[in-house]
Amino acid sequence: MKSKWLTVGIIFLFVGICIIPAMAQDSEKSLPTSRGTWLYVGGSGPGNYTKIQDAIDNASDEDVVFVFDDSSPYVENIVINTSISLIGENKYTTIVDGANISDCVNITTDNVRITGFTIKNGYESGIIINSNGNTIIENILSDNPFGIYSKSTGFNASFQSFQNNTITNNSIQCNGGGIVFLSGKNIVITGNVISESYIGIALWWVMNSNVSFNIVSENEVGIWIMIAYNTMIYRNNISYNHNIGLFIVGTNAGKILQNNFIGNNRSAISSQWFPLEIKLWKEHGLPIFRRNVWRGNYWDEPRSLPYMIPGIILKLRFHFDWFPAQKPYDIPG
DSSP states (O other): OHHHHHHHHHHHHTTTOOOEESSOOOTTSOOOOOSSEEEEESSSOTTOBSSHHHHHHTOOTTOEEEEOSTTOOEEOOEEEOSOOEEEESOTTTOEEEOTTTSOSEEEOSSSOEEESOEEEOOSSEEEEEOSSSOEEESOEEESSSEEEEEEOSSTTOOTTSSBOOEEESOEEESOSEEEEEEEEESOEEESOEEESSSEEEEEEEEEEEEEESOEEESSSEEEEEEEEEEEEEESOEEEOOSSEEEEEEEEESOEEESOEEESOSEEEEEEOOOHHHHHHHHHTTOOOOOOOEEESOEESBOOSSOEEEOOSSTTOSOEEESSOOSSOOOOOO
16 A cells, blocks of 8 residues: 555655446346447346456447446456446445456546446556546545546647546545546546545646536645646535645646635645746647636635735745635535
Protein backbone atom coordinates (compact mmCIF):
# COMPACT_ATOMS: atom_id res chain seq x y z
CA MET A 1 0.00 0.00 0.00
CA LYS A 2 2.91 2.37 0.68
CA SER A 3 4.11 2.07 -2.93
CA LYS A 4 0.60 2.74 -4.20
CA TRP A 5 0.24 5.95 -2.23
CA LEU A 6 3.75 6.98 -3.21
CA THR A 7 2.66 6.82 -6.86
CA VAL A 8 -0.22 9.14 -6.09
CA GLY A 9 1.99 11.49 -4.13
CA ILE A 10 4.63 11.79 -6.85
CA ILE A 11 2.08 12.62 -9.52
CA PHE A 12 0.14 15.16 -7.51
CA LEU A 13 2.89 16.83 -5.51
CA PHE A 14 5.74 17.34 -7.99
CA VAL A 15 4.26 20.65 -9.22
CA GLY A 16 3.66 22.07 -5.80
CA ILE A 17 1.07 20.73 -3.76
CA CYS A 18 -33.63 -6.28 -28.70
CA ILE A 19 -32.20 -9.43 -26.51
CA ILE A 20 -30.52 -12.53 -28.08
CA PRO A 21 -29.09 -14.50 -25.16
CA ALA A 22 -26.12 -16.71 -25.91
CA MET A 23 -25.85 -18.27 -22.48
CA ALA A 24 -28.32 -19.44 -19.88
CA GLN A 25 -29.63 -16.93 -17.35
CA ASP A 26 -31.49 -16.78 -14.09
CA SER A 27 -35.09 -16.34 -15.27
CA GLU A 28 -36.07 -14.57 -12.08
CA LYS A 29 -33.90 -11.55 -12.91
CA SER A 30 -35.30 -8.57 -14.87
CA LEU A 31 -32.78 -7.39 -17.47
CA PRO A 32 -32.52 -4.44 -19.87
CA THR A 33 -32.37 -4.82 -23.64
CA SER A 34 -29.50 -4.63 -26.13
CA ARG A 35 -28.82 -5.24 -29.80
CA GLY A 36 -26.01 -7.69 -29.12
CA THR A 37 -25.69 -11.14 -27.61
CA TRP A 38 -25.89 -11.53 -23.84
CA LEU A 39 -23.34 -13.47 -21.84
CA TYR A 40 -23.91 -14.19 -18.14
CA VAL A 41 -21.55 -14.50 -15.22
CA GLY A 42 -22.58 -16.07 -11.91
CA GLY A 43 -26.25 -16.76 -11.18
CA SER A 44 -27.96 -20.13 -11.32
CA GLY A 45 -28.07 -20.61 -15.09
CA PRO A 46 -26.49 -23.86 -16.31
CA GLY A 47 -24.30 -22.15 -18.96
CA ASN A 48 -23.16 -19.10 -17.04
CA TYR A 49 -19.50 -18.20 -16.81
CA THR A 50 -17.68 -18.29 -13.50
CA LYS A 51 -15.25 -15.47 -14.24
CA ILE A 52 -16.00 -12.08 -15.74
CA GLN A 53 -12.85 -12.20 -17.86
CA ASP A 54 -13.90 -15.50 -19.48
CA ALA A 55 -17.17 -13.96 -20.60
CA ILE A 56 -15.39 -10.86 -21.95
CA ASP A 57 -12.94 -13.04 -23.88
CA ASN A 58 -15.86 -14.74 -25.63
CA ALA A 59 -17.79 -11.55 -26.36
CA SER A 60 -17.98 -9.56 -29.60
CA ASP A 61 -18.61 -5.89 -30.26
CA GLU A 62 -22.01 -4.67 -29.00
CA ASP A 63 -22.47 -7.72 -26.76
CA VAL A 64 -23.50 -7.43 -23.13
CA VAL A 65 -21.75 -9.18 -20.26
CA PHE A 66 -24.18 -9.29 -17.35
CA VAL A 67 -22.76 -10.15 -13.94
CA PHE A 68 -25.02 -11.53 -11.19
CA ASP A 69 -24.13 -10.78 -7.60
CA ASP A 70 -24.60 -14.40 -6.48
CA SER A 71 -20.86 -15.17 -6.75
CA SER A 72 -19.63 -11.77 -5.62
CA PRO A 73 -16.97 -10.69 -4.89
CA TYR A 74 -15.21 -11.40 -8.18
CA VAL A 75 -11.51 -11.25 -7.38
CA GLU A 76 -10.20 -10.43 -10.83
CA ASN A 77 -8.10 -8.00 -12.84
CA ILE A 78 -10.19 -7.46 -15.93
CA VAL A 79 -9.04 -6.31 -19.38
CA ILE A 80 -11.77 -5.15 -21.78
CA ASN A 81 -10.57 -5.27 -25.40
CA THR A 82 -13.99 -5.51 -27.09
CA SER A 83 -16.65 -2.79 -27.38
CA ILE A 84 -19.15 -4.25 -24.92
CA SER A 85 -21.45 -3.24 -22.10
CA LEU A 86 -20.39 -4.68 -18.75
CA ILE A 87 -23.38 -4.60 -16.39
CA GLY A 88 -23.53 -5.57 -12.75
CA GLU A 89 -26.78 -6.72 -11.17
CA ASN A 90 -26.52 -4.34 -8.21
CA LYS A 91 -23.79 -1.78 -7.68
CA TYR A 92 -23.82 -2.33 -3.91
CA THR A 93 -23.48 -6.12 -4.06
CA THR A 94 -21.74 -6.88 -7.38
CA ILE A 95 -18.11 -6.40 -6.42
CA VAL A 96 -14.93 -6.52 -8.48
CA ASP A 97 -11.93 -6.76 -6.15
CA GLY A 98 -8.50 -6.25 -7.71
CA ALA A 99 -6.79 -7.73 -4.62
CA ASN A 100 -4.07 -5.04 -4.96
CA ILE A 101 -2.49 -7.05 -7.78
CA SER A 102 -3.24 -4.92 -10.84
CA ASP A 103 -5.92 -2.52 -12.11
CA CYS A 104 -9.40 -3.81 -11.38
CA VAL A 105 -10.63 -2.92 -14.88
CA ASN A 106 -8.44 -1.90 -17.83
CA ILE A 107 -10.34 -0.53 -20.86
CA THR A 108 -8.16 -0.87 -23.95
CA THR A 109 -10.75 -0.48 -26.73
CA ASP A 110 -13.29 2.20 -27.65
CA ASN A 111 -16.98 2.47 -26.78
CA VAL A 112 -17.18 0.43 -23.59
CA ARG A 113 -19.92 0.96 -21.01
CA ILE A 114 -19.55 -0.10 -17.38
CA THR A 115 -22.38 0.16 -14.87
CA GLY A 116 -23.61 -1.47 -11.69
CA PHE A 117 -20.45 -2.44 -9.79
CA THR A 118 -18.45 -1.77 -6.68
CA ILE A 119 -14.83 -1.65 -7.85
CA LYS A 120 -12.11 -1.65 -5.22
CA ASN A 121 -8.57 -2.57 -4.27
CA GLY A 122 -6.89 -1.97 -7.59
CA TYR A 123 -3.10 -1.82 -7.38
CA GLU A 124 -3.03 1.44 -9.34
CA SER A 125 -6.59 2.07 -10.56
CA GLY A 126 -10.14 0.96 -10.08
CA ILE A 127 -10.80 1.67 -13.76
CA ILE A 128 -8.08 2.77 -16.16
CA ILE A 129 -9.21 4.19 -19.50
CA ASN A 130 -6.85 3.74 -22.46
CA SER A 131 -9.32 4.46 -25.26
CA ASN A 132 -12.14 6.70 -26.51
CA GLY A 133 -15.89 7.05 -26.24
CA ASN A 134 -16.38 5.13 -22.99
CA THR A 135 -19.13 5.61 -20.41
CA ILE A 136 -18.66 4.86 -16.71
CA ILE A 137 -22.04 5.24 -15.00
CA GLU A 138 -23.62 4.30 -11.67
CA ASN A 139 -20.71 2.54 -9.98
CA ILE A 140 -18.99 2.70 -6.60
CA LEU A 141 -15.20 3.05 -6.61
CA SER A 142 -13.26 2.90 -3.36
CA ASP A 143 -9.87 2.10 -1.87
CA ASN A 144 -7.84 2.52 -5.04
CA PRO A 145 -4.83 4.80 -5.60
CA PHE A 146 -6.91 6.18 -8.50
CA GLY A 147 -10.64 5.57 -8.75
CA ILE A 148 -10.93 6.34 -12.47
CA TYR A 149 -7.68 7.09 -14.27
CA SER A 150 -6.62 7.94 -17.80
CA LYS A 151 -3.22 8.92 -19.10
CA SER A 152 -1.59 8.99 -22.50
CA THR A 153 2.10 9.44 -23.25
CA GLY A 154 2.88 11.39 -20.13
CA PHE A 155 2.96 15.09 -19.44
CA ASN A 156 3.67 16.06 -23.08
CA ALA A 157 0.61 14.19 -24.34
CA SER A 158 -1.50 15.66 -27.11
CA PHE A 159 -5.01 16.90 -26.49
CA GLN A 160 -6.06 14.55 -29.28
CA SER A 161 -5.51 11.42 -27.20
CA PHE A 162 -8.37 9.63 -25.43
CA GLN A 163 -11.42 11.63 -26.38
CA ASN A 164 -15.14 11.63 -25.56
CA ASN A 165 -15.08 9.76 -22.26
CA THR A 166 -18.02 10.28 -19.89
CA ILE A 167 -18.01 9.69 -16.13
CA THR A 168 -21.46 10.12 -14.60
CA ASN A 169 -23.43 9.34 -11.43
CA ASN A 170 -20.70 7.37 -9.68
CA SER A 171 -19.88 7.31 -5.97
CA ILE A 172 -16.12 7.63 -5.56
CA GLN A 173 -14.59 7.69 -2.11
CA CYS A 174 -11.42 6.86 -0.19
CA ASN A 175 -9.10 6.85 -3.19
CA GLY A 176 -5.81 8.66 -3.70
CA GLY A 177 -7.24 10.43 -6.75
CA GLY A 178 -10.97 10.16 -7.41
CA ILE A 179 -11.22 10.96 -11.15
CA VAL A 180 -7.89 11.69 -12.83
CA PHE A 181 -7.28 12.47 -16.51
CA LEU A 182 -3.70 13.26 -17.50
CA SER A 183 -4.44 14.46 -21.07
CA GLY A 184 -7.59 14.14 -23.12
CA LYS A 185 -10.32 15.95 -24.98
CA ASN A 186 -14.11 16.26 -24.65
CA ILE A 187 -14.24 14.78 -21.15
CA VAL A 188 -17.59 14.91 -19.33
CA ILE A 189 -17.68 14.46 -15.56
CA THR A 190 -21.16 14.98 -14.20
CA GLY A 191 -23.39 13.94 -11.32
CA ASN A 192 -20.69 12.15 -9.33
CA VAL A 193 -20.09 12.19 -5.58
CA ILE A 194 -16.36 12.31 -4.83
CA SER A 195 -15.14 12.38 -1.25
CA GLU A 196 -12.39 11.45 1.21
CA SER A 197 -9.65 11.32 -1.39
CA TYR A 198 -6.41 13.25 -1.76
CA ILE A 199 -7.61 14.82 -5.04
CA GLY A 200 -11.29 14.67 -5.91
CA ILE A 201 -11.04 15.50 -9.63
CA ALA A 202 -7.82 16.22 -11.54
CA LEU A 203 -7.73 17.27 -15.20
CA TRP A 204 -4.29 18.02 -16.62
CA TRP A 205 -3.46 18.68 -20.29
CA VAL A 206 -7.12 18.58 -21.30
CA MET A 207 -9.36 20.44 -23.72
CA ASN A 208 -13.13 21.04 -24.02
CA SER A 209 -14.04 19.39 -20.72
CA ASN A 210 -17.23 19.71 -18.69
CA VAL A 211 -17.32 19.25 -14.91
CA SER A 212 -20.86 19.81 -13.68
CA PHE A 213 -23.36 18.85 -10.96
CA ASN A 214 -20.79 16.94 -8.91
CA ILE A 215 -20.54 16.80 -5.12
CA VAL A 216 -16.85 17.20 -4.29
CA SER A 217 -16.31 17.22 -0.55
CA GLU A 218 -13.90 16.29 2.24
CA ASN A 219 -10.91 15.77 -0.02
CA GLU A 220 -7.52 17.36 0.45
CA VAL A 221 -7.98 19.21 -2.85
CA GLY A 222 -11.45 19.22 -4.37
CA ILE A 223 -10.81 19.95 -8.08
CA TRP A 224 -7.43 20.52 -9.72
CA ILE A 225 -7.39 21.84 -13.29
CA MET A 226 -3.97 22.38 -14.87
CA ILE A 227 -2.85 23.25 -18.41
CA ALA A 228 -6.39 23.12 -19.77
CA TYR A 229 -8.30 24.90 -22.52
CA ASN A 230 -12.04 25.64 -22.51
CA THR A 231 -13.03 23.88 -19.30
CA MET A 232 -16.56 24.38 -17.97
CA ILE A 233 -16.94 24.05 -14.19
CA TYR A 234 -20.66 24.49 -13.55
CA ARG A 235 -23.01 23.91 -10.63
CA ASN A 236 -20.72 21.75 -8.50
CA ASN A 237 -20.94 21.58 -4.73
CA ILE A 238 -17.32 22.06 -3.67
CA SER A 239 -17.37 21.82 0.09
CA TYR A 240 -15.32 21.10 3.21
CA ASN A 241 -12.14 20.23 1.33
CA HIS A 242 -9.24 20.37 3.73
CA ASN A 243 -6.77 22.37 1.65
CA ILE A 244 -8.27 23.95 -1.51
CA GLY A 245 -11.70 23.66 -3.04
CA LEU A 246 -10.65 24.52 -6.62
CA PHE A 247 -7.05 24.87 -7.80
CA ILE A 248 -6.97 26.07 -11.41
CA VAL A 249 -3.63 26.96 -12.93
CA GLY A 250 -2.19 27.41 -16.42
CA THR A 251 -5.59 27.53 -18.11
CA ASN A 252 -7.28 29.47 -20.90
CA ALA A 253 -10.93 30.18 -21.70
CA GLY A 254 -12.27 28.44 -18.60
CA LYS A 255 -15.72 29.14 -17.20
CA ILE A 256 -16.36 28.74 -13.48
CA LEU A 257 -20.07 29.38 -13.08
CA GLN A 258 -22.67 28.95 -10.32
CA ASN A 259 -20.75 26.61 -8.04
CA ASN A 260 -21.10 26.38 -4.28
CA PHE A 261 -17.88 26.98 -2.37
CA ILE A 262 -18.71 26.12 1.22
CA GLY A 263 -16.48 25.38 4.20
CA ASN A 264 -13.21 24.79 2.33
CA ASN A 265 -9.96 25.77 4.01
CA ARG A 266 -9.33 27.92 0.92
CA SER A 267 -12.13 28.27 -1.58
CA ALA A 268 -10.13 28.69 -4.80
CA ILE A 269 -6.77 29.67 -6.27
CA SER A 270 -6.41 30.70 -9.90
CA SER A 271 -3.49 31.54 -12.16
CA GLN A 272 -3.08 31.77 -15.93
CA TRP A 273 -0.59 32.08 -18.73
CA PHE A 274 2.46 30.12 -17.76
CA PRO A 275 5.10 30.04 -20.55
CA LEU A 276 4.45 26.31 -21.12
CA GLU A 277 0.76 26.97 -21.51
CA ILE A 278 1.27 29.76 -24.07
CA LYS A 279 3.61 27.54 -26.10
CA LEU A 280 1.05 24.71 -26.02
CA TRP A 281 -1.84 26.87 -27.22
CA LYS A 282 0.28 28.12 -30.12
CA GLU A 283 1.25 24.59 -31.11
CA HIS A 284 -2.44 23.65 -31.33
CA GLY A 285 -3.48 26.80 -33.15
CA LEU A 286 -5.57 28.05 -30.23
CA PRO A 287 -6.07 31.67 -29.19
CA ILE A 288 -3.91 32.70 -26.27
CA PHE A 289 -4.59 35.11 -23.42
CA ARG A 290 -8.28 34.23 -23.14
CA ARG A 291 -9.13 34.83 -19.52
CA ASN A 292 -11.11 32.51 -17.33
CA VAL A 293 -14.59 33.75 -16.42
CA TRP A 294 -15.79 33.50 -12.81
CA ARG A 295 -19.44 34.38 -12.34
CA GLY A 296 -22.36 33.68 -10.03
CA ASN A 297 -20.57 31.39 -7.58
CA TYR A 298 -21.58 31.17 -3.93
CA TRP A 299 -18.69 31.90 -1.58
CA ASP A 300 -19.61 30.68 1.92
CA GLU A 301 -22.03 33.53 2.56
CA PRO A 302 -24.11 36.18 0.75
CA ARG A 303 -21.85 38.86 -0.70
CA SER A 304 -22.79 42.27 -2.04
CA LEU A 305 -19.29 43.02 -3.37
CA PRO A 306 -17.20 41.15 -5.96
CA TYR A 307 -15.22 38.22 -4.59
CA MET A 308 -11.48 38.08 -5.30
CA ILE A 309 -9.91 34.74 -6.26
CA PRO A 310 -6.21 34.96 -5.38
CA GLY A 311 -3.38 33.92 -7.68
CA ILE A 312 -0.85 31.23 -7.00
CA ILE A 313 2.11 33.43 -6.03
CA LEU A 314 1.66 36.22 -3.51
CA LYS A 315 -1.96 36.51 -4.59
CA LEU A 316 -0.87 38.01 -7.93
CA ARG A 317 -2.73 37.48 -11.22
CA PHE A 318 -5.95 37.33 -9.27
CA HIS A 319 -9.46 37.12 -10.69
CA PHE A 320 -12.84 38.42 -9.59
CA ASP A 321 -16.26 36.89 -9.42
CA TRP A 322 -18.02 40.16 -10.16
CA PHE A 323 -21.53 38.89 -9.44
CA PRO A 324 -21.36 36.34 -6.59
CA ALA A 325 -24.51 34.43 -5.69
CA GLN A 326 -26.49 35.51 -2.64
CA LYS A 327 -27.49 31.98 -1.64
CA PRO A 328 -26.21 28.48 -2.34
CA TYR A 329 -27.55 26.51 -5.28
CA ASP A 330 -29.59 23.35 -4.79
CA ILE A 331 -27.30 20.68 -6.28
CA PRO A 332 -28.60 17.11 -5.73
CA GLY A 333 -26.14 14.47 -4.72
